[in-house]
Amino acid sequence: MAGNKEYRTKQRELIEAFFQKKGEQHVTADEILQFLKNNDTPVSKSTVYRYLDKLQELGKVRKYTIEEGVGSCYQYVEENHSCKEHYHMKCLQCGKLYHISCSLMNGIAEHVYQKHDFVIDSSKTVFYGVCGDCRRENV
């Protein structure tokens, strides 16, 4: 038959707990690994990656590829704000990643769709520039 059982295991609970703790922050596979190792509850790489894939399929997590040499980022999708759209801004100097979500920014996708015939995938779109902190430091 269609063997689609899903087991609830300790490892999966730990991984989800880490995501909950991080809220809407981005998390890398390695951060999960390290955190669990430091808490004396190590989980293997394969398990993390496999479960990350599964969570992504289920729509509970989004996957981003922002910079290379660092690995992909994963972000937990809260049940309640599942459709919350937002963009990322990455500072080219300090490398920090910011989230922006406001009415103007959230209207961009609609505008671009209406006027430019293009459907934006905000999860893959990153604004590059320089953040305020770095700008002030540079003076």
Next chain:
Amino acid sequence: MAGNKEYRTKQRELIEAFFQKKGEQHVTADEILQFLKNNDTPVSKSTVYRYLDKLQELGKVRKYTIEEGVGSCYQYVEENHSCKEHYHMKCLQCGKLYHISCSLMNGIAEHVYQKHDFVIDSSKTVFYGVCGDCRRENV
């Protein structure tokens, strides 16, 4: 002294020729490797990656990370169209690159600066999504 010599070699000419041929399409390191190998003018991986880095530094090529398992994409920057004042939209399906410039889009940078304390570098920012042509084809 400031030993900043730049040699013009056969390998570099071949790589640039490939970019020229591809126009504004995106290209992966592997595509360059394969194309040159099929043309009986193989070039080593190291050379491709090293020259790609150099081209990027010189601003002749832009580097994007779109999907993984595929590697990074590189796009040739035509000398004449300096794409400074507007944004790019890249279709994730056909790889085509579109330019958008309109009052609303051009106001984004100002808004983000005023409200989010971040200076956008529009030349490095790319909107990812699906273009109208591909969307209609998918139906």
Next chain:
DNA sequence: TTGCGTGCAAAGGTTTTGCATGGCA
């Protein structure tokens, strides 16, 4: 001749996979 560019192979990092074992239901 000078010193930048190249090729090869090895190393680097992240992610995937095969297989035997473990553990949920």
Next chain:
DNA sequence: TGCCATGCAAAACCTTTGCACGCAA
């Protein structure tokens, strides 16, 4: 008990690096 999930190690991937040799100027 039946399967799914796990862990380990090895492999697969893309990319970078060290070193000796080649080649443009």
